[in-house]
Amino acid sequence: KAGVTQTPRYLIKTRGQQVTLSCSPISGHRSVSWYQQTPGQGLQFLFEYFSETQRNKGNFPGRFSGRQFSNSRSEMNVSTLELGDSALYLCASSLGVGRNIQYFGAGTRLSVL
Amino acid sequence: DAKTTQPTSMDCAEGRAANLPCNHSTISGNEYVYWYRQIHSQGPQYIIHGLKNNETNEMASLIITEDRKSSTLILPHATLRDTAVYYCIAIESGANSKLTFGKGITLSVRP
Numbered sequence: 001k002a003g004v005t006q007t008p009r010y011l012i013k014t015r016g017q018q019v020t021l022s023c024s025p026i027s028g029h030r031s032v033s034w035y036q037q038t039p040g041q042g043l044q045f046l047f048e049y050f051s052e053t054q055r056n057k058g059n060f061p062g063r064f065s066g067r068q069f070s071n072s073r074s075e076m077n078v079s080t081l082e083l084g085d086s087a088l089y090l091c092a093s094s095l096g097v098g099r100n101i102q103y104f105g106a107g108t109r110l111s112v113l
Numbered sequence: 114d115a116k117t118t119q120p121t122s123m124d125c126a127e128g129r130a131a132n133l134p135c136n137h138s139t140i141s142g143n144e145y146v147y148w149y150r151q152i153h154s155q156g157p158q159y160i161i162h163g164l165k166n167n168e169t170n171e172m173a174s175l176i177i178t179e180d181r182k183s184s185t186l187i188l189p190h191a192t193l194r195d196t197a198v199y200y201c202i203a204i205e206s207g208a209n210s211k212l213t214f215g216k217g218i219t220l221s222v223r224p
Binding site: 004033035042043044045048055056058090092097098099100101102103104105106107 | 145147151154155156157158159162200202204206207208209210211212213214215216
């Protein structure tokens with residue numbers, strides 16, 4: 001069974017631009033969660049989607065948004081990029097909402113210049 | 114969710130058991146203890162979880178004290194590939210639960 005796939009693996013953007021990251025969950029998993037990892041703040045929860053609806057949200061500004069499609073694939077978008085948005089963005093999938101056994105992808109490394 | 118406290122780092126020799134401690138003195142009765150690890154440049158990986166009883170799987174064993182205020186993750190025969198950051202998380206199950214990762218403990222396995 002294929003694992004969680006995140007694309008692209010690396011991305012370089014400039015301040016003010018926007019970016020879209022993609023996540024394909026494990027087949028049969030309906031919940032997708034997104035996390036941001038930085039050296040200073042560690043791993044922080046962004047949001048969780050289940051059945052195309054956002055079910056949980058972390059403490060991030062509205063510039064961070066996401067969506068989930070009917071095939072459970074998910075995208076997250078960051079608008080008006082800031083230097084501090086440089087981070088590893090991780091996606092995790094699980095069978096259902098609020099499930100604590102999550103399977104993580106390798107992440108997308110975003111650098112904002 | 115209960116706060117967990119872990120040492121910053123530890124090391125062990127390859128082939129020996131690695132015992133990683135975690136304190137969760139404010140854990141409530143319906144909070145589980147989960148362990149994840151993150152190998153450098155990879156996403157976190159689920160290892161094991163438990164509520165009250167000790168648990169074992171192909172990766173590790175989890176020992177939870179009777180008062181549930183602390184636990185120990187045991188890697189019985191550590192290898193170099195077990196070098197990683199290990200996170201201990203105390204969390205309820207439920208639709209509103211979300212994993213909260215602390216700083217974790219960095220385990221270095223030496224040859």
